[in-house]
Amino acid sequence: MTDSLPRLPPLLEAVLGVGTDLELRVTLQHIVDGAAELTGARYAALDIADPGPGQDGLVEVRTAGPSSGGTGRSDGSLGVPVRVDDGSLGVPVRVDEEVFGTLHLADKEGGPFTARDEQLLRLLATQAGIAIGNSRLYETARQRERWIEGAAAVTSALLTGESAAEALMTVAERARVLAGAAAGVVLQATPEGGMEIVTASTLEDPGDIVGTVIEPGSPVLEQLLGGEPVFIDDSATDPRMTTHVRSRFGPSMMLPLQADGRLIGTLALPRRRGERPYTPVEQLLATQFASQAALALVLADVQHRRERLAVYEDRDRIARDLHDLVVQRLFATGMMLESTQRRATGGAADEGAEVHAVLGRAVDELQSTIQEVRTAIFALQQPPADAPTTFRGKVLRETAGVAAALGFQPSVHFTGPVDSRVTEPVAGHLLTALRRKLTAAAHRAGVSRIEVTVDATATLPDGRSGLRLTVYDDGARDDGEGTGTTVTWRSPL
Template identity: 65%
Template sequence: MLLESVLGIGTDLELGVTLQYIVEAAVELVGAVYGELGVVQPENAALTELFSAGADEGGTTAEVPVRVADEVFGTLRVRGKRGDGPPAAPGGGEAGEARFAPQDLVLLHTLAAQAGIAIGNARTYGRARQRERWIQGAAAVTTALLTGESAEDALTTVAESARVLADADAGAVLLPTADGGMRIVAASAGDPVIADGMIGTTILPGSAVLEQLLGGEPVFLDDSATDPRMTTAVRERFGPSMMLPLQHGGRLIGTLTVPRTRGGRPYTPADRLLATQFASQAALALVLADAQHNRERLAVFEDRDRIARDLHDLVVQRLFATEMMLESTRRRAGAGETAALIGRATDELDSTIQEVRTAIFALQQPPAEAPTSLRGRVLRETDGAAALLGFRPSVQFLGPVESSVPEPLDARLLSALRGALAAAHRREGVSAVAVEVDATGRLPDGRTVVRLVVRDDGAREDGSGTGHTTTWQAPDH
């Protein structure tokens, strides 16, 4: 039976299967009623896992340590010797109770020694498999990030992948805040409610955990709920946790955290090492994805700029030349129906030119996310106009512009601004343009006046000098 047990121990390289087989083999080998194998942490001998076989009915106990090399892996314990005597009373030790013989201990020691070898092999295999999964996960994250995901989706991908690979209950990515803290911006959990509740959680500046992370050092917590370094509201939900800096080239991009629920299995040194390596790879992937995104945006911008130049140099110039020929023909035609038709055609052509110029200005806008504030959108329009004017218009805001210009009024103001800038570009000798958005004026009845004024130093149409001012005022505000 001992030989069969020893030979059977090494038939499976999965650690959990091997440990369960060892317990069952020990019970059968010494004729015990119940057996268990407790796995302990090397650092503090705390019990982490327990494998058992049979029903614990009390009785005499026999136990031996299980060692892997020089490390105590756990304790193999059997209880309740099966025999011909009366049943053992709870607690054991009664007269007539079957007891374990010295040779039973010899068998257990022999089995434990062989088990240590098999456990060592199974752990080596398990670590290799675990490392392979982390490597494959890091490669999958890199591939996903380089396929053009948005920044938010990319961070969520990192959090989700880390949670699955670490066998954690949640995963989250924190980014630095303007005041020197960190805030969770992406989270993943088996329960979506937990993930949503984590987003927005902030680590305030000065936290001990934050100081360690900002120094580029990972933080490993045995129990997030009780660790004095943790100050966030969500810490009560979690126990073992890893907080890993996402850094590249000495620059801290953010933090990756993968917590387990309270009472969960603690992270091993191998877990910590592999997760730290994954965080480094994920940080590099985020940097590469951001660089690729910037290159793509630049390529789009260059295409838009080229199209705008072609429209200006070819289409607008030809339309303008055609308008001049029509205007010359109208003058020669004198008064009459033909001249009137030519005049209307000239006006339509002039409007078309202005619309094309407005489209050119829009193409000159950077292909980035549109600003949400009115100030940002006005500045974006003037920045786009700078590409064709050859200089940047000056911009001034007066009064509470943001609160005084509601939708859809802001859209009409921006449309008027685009038209005024296009008209300024069409004039000769324009070397300066000033834009003013004024929300300080009042009507006689007390209502706020929103006024847009665009001034330039170009030549006047009637040849009477230079300088032109375009004023737009909200008609119903």
């Protein structure tokens, strides 16, 4: 025969049960369940006065069971139970001298609530306040840990080589998740003196959020451009907010992305209308996150600039080597062949004509090779990450784009001062024609070579100076008559 362990007193069981978990929601449920079991109430509920961080908007915790109609009230100044009638009882739950909420009991089994029930409930409420305080500290610690981990993750992501736009999106998206916000947006200063939303991360379609501008003169703009955080209880009604999207949002934080005195932009984290405001702890953590993210953005930008500088230096070296060694040798070889060609004209007629033709083809090939090497040198001198600004660069970008589909790089030749003679409207028309002709050539069967020639010294049929584009490919002709297709486009200058 075995002796069962003695049962703990009900009050001790309830007190121990209240403090068995650090999760706030679970702790609150233990308080309600313990109060119901301790007093024999069929109904128990904890109405929370002001939900704080980590409570997920929680306003009430209940046990199963119907209410008898009576509702307990509490006297916040006295902090003692108040019995509305014999069927219901209420007591305030205090945390650090602050009324956290009210614990209501109703429908006691076997009769009305007694003075002993009031005393037990008061003792339980005192212990509950301690347990809730511990849970709050735990939730705050977890919240700090999440923000710190989020800042570290953003730093790691930004230093892996993301583009500027991707970096801003990473900051906006991670901050939105950490803050429990409806949106995470990044604003940057405009040349006119305002600020524009350049990046937006939302759970739904951002719609017309991106591109929204805070115009100069807005009351909140001076603080943002000055690098000061702005905290707003309700974006829709705050007179400082002037954008057309403000009506969608409620509480919001607008935090400077600033490092080493440089203002990169502003991180805004608005919540939906009706959601709880940000607490001081959340405001502090988000501000620290923004500072860390700004520093990471600056470091990522510096790293990206160093990488680009290394690419520039390497390309300059290759271009110098090509120019100094290859072009000069090819040019010297071409001069030697031309001299040989002139001497060959003095020999026998048949032999001289044949040698003259061979040497002519060799000279032409050398001149074509020199032109292609010069084109390659020019391409190496273009910024790798930026869109080309010169006409030559734009033509090379179009041919490079079709190279991925072809599996080889088209040959490009320029004749004359194309960058100085070709105007912007004419350049746009030529690029459109080039794009269309390259696409057609890429779809022809058997294409292994494409030659593009841009001639700024051409003469049009009417005698005017013009620009001529010629695209040749060695693929099957559209009419089925052999191979090789040459298409030409002309425009006056």
